[in-house]
Amino acid sequence: MTPLKTLFAGLAMTALGAGAVQAQDGSKLQEVLDRGHLILGTGSTNPPWHFIDQENKLTGFDVDMGRLVAKALFGDPDKIEYVQQSSDARIPNLVTDKVDLTCQFMTVTAERAQQVEFTIPYYREGVGLLLMANGDYADYDALKAAGSDVTVAVLQNVYAEEMVHAALPQATVDQYDSVDLMYQALNSGRAEAAATDQSALRWFMVQNPGRYTDAGYGWNPQSYSCAIKPGDQRWLNFVNTVLHEAMTGVEFPFYSDSFAKWFGTELENPQIGFPVEYK
Known part of the structure; x- marks a missing residue:
């Protein structure tokens, strides 16, 4: 390669690297980390998913899914700002950036998947x-x-x-x-x-x-999943990782305790050894 071509190649690689950093910095993940708390969209009127308890506190299984994400982000499940929304506001609030994440017993459908990015299911x-x-x-x-x-x-x-x-x-x-x-x-x-x-x-x-x-x-x-605004693979990957490890890995105690509390069912511990997802 000639010196001039080497220079152009180096500049191109530098530009690509800068673009990758910029893409990462532009992710919702970095925005949430910089802000210091998660903005979660959910409901408040449908136990056991999301409701106001006797202590006037928003609680439920959907709320716990958001708390899992906050715990993964900040080591503190309570670093959340809640946006209590109606069911018909779930998608609009995502696409207009009013919320970072929606967890609100949202059924996965092909029609909705054209408007939002669904996470892996957290309940069937x-x-x-x-x-x-x-x-x-x-x-x-x-x-x-x-x-x-x-x-x-x-x-x-x-x-x-x-x-x-x-x-x-x-x-x-x-x-x-x-x-x-x-x-x-x-x-x-x-x-x-x-x-x-x-x-x-x-x-x-x-x-x-x-x-x-x-x-x-x-x-x-029908599958229930959380959802994010389309087009942010890094943020989607992160939330998927949190949910996956809650159901199969290090955060299983958090997930299983929540499942038992709201549904009265004790889950079996994930199988140790070969990952069950690939069997």
């Missing part, structure tokens, strides 16, 4: 069947075998009958316009089961220990 939602612990039917198999003798209470929805019949094809479906009325139908014996989100089912059992049981069958799966 689905529909479940809540039973009275001392009821006539012990589990899903018993409900299904009973056929049309079973009445299922469900929150009123245009897809309610179709949803219930996907699991119990012969069951009678009673729709109610509030969750409280749905649970009242179960408590009074007007319904043998209540169909609701698995997370709501588990939270209700945590709040009422020994009174209810899970039929042991889930369907209609």
Whole structure:
């Protein structure tokens, strides 16, 4: 290579290096680190995901996911500024930089993935069947075998009958316009089961220990992920790393304690040895 070409090559490499540094400095990750706290978008009205507790403190499983990220950034899970937002503000607040990260029981869909960058899932939602612990039917198999003798209470929805019949094809479906009325139908014996989100089912059992049981069958799966503004791979990689290691690595105790608190389920420790993700 001639001296002139060597000079141009050196200048080009310097420019590339400077560009890489500039790209990193322009990442949301660096912005958040420089600011000294995370701005998290989440809700405040849907336990166990996000709600105001008796001490007037915002709490819930979504909130804990944000606290995990803050802990990874600053060694302190409480270095967070919360933006309490409605569901329809989740995407607008990201793309206008009002929040750094949204964790708000956000279902991953292809349509939404055109507007935001989704992280890896931190929870898999689905529909479940809540039973009275001392009821006539012990589990899903018993409900299904009973056929049309079973009445299922469900929150009123245009897809309610179709949803219930996907699991119990012969069951009678009673729709109610509030969750409280749905649970009242179960408590009074007007319904043998209540169909609701698995997370709501588990939270209700945590709040009422020994009174209810899970039929042991889930369907209609959907993934919940946090989301960031599109176009920032470094920030996405960082949040993904935090969530991944919370579910499989060094922060598993934080994640599993939160899972047990909100859903009443003790998770098994991640398998030691060959990474389960590659099996």
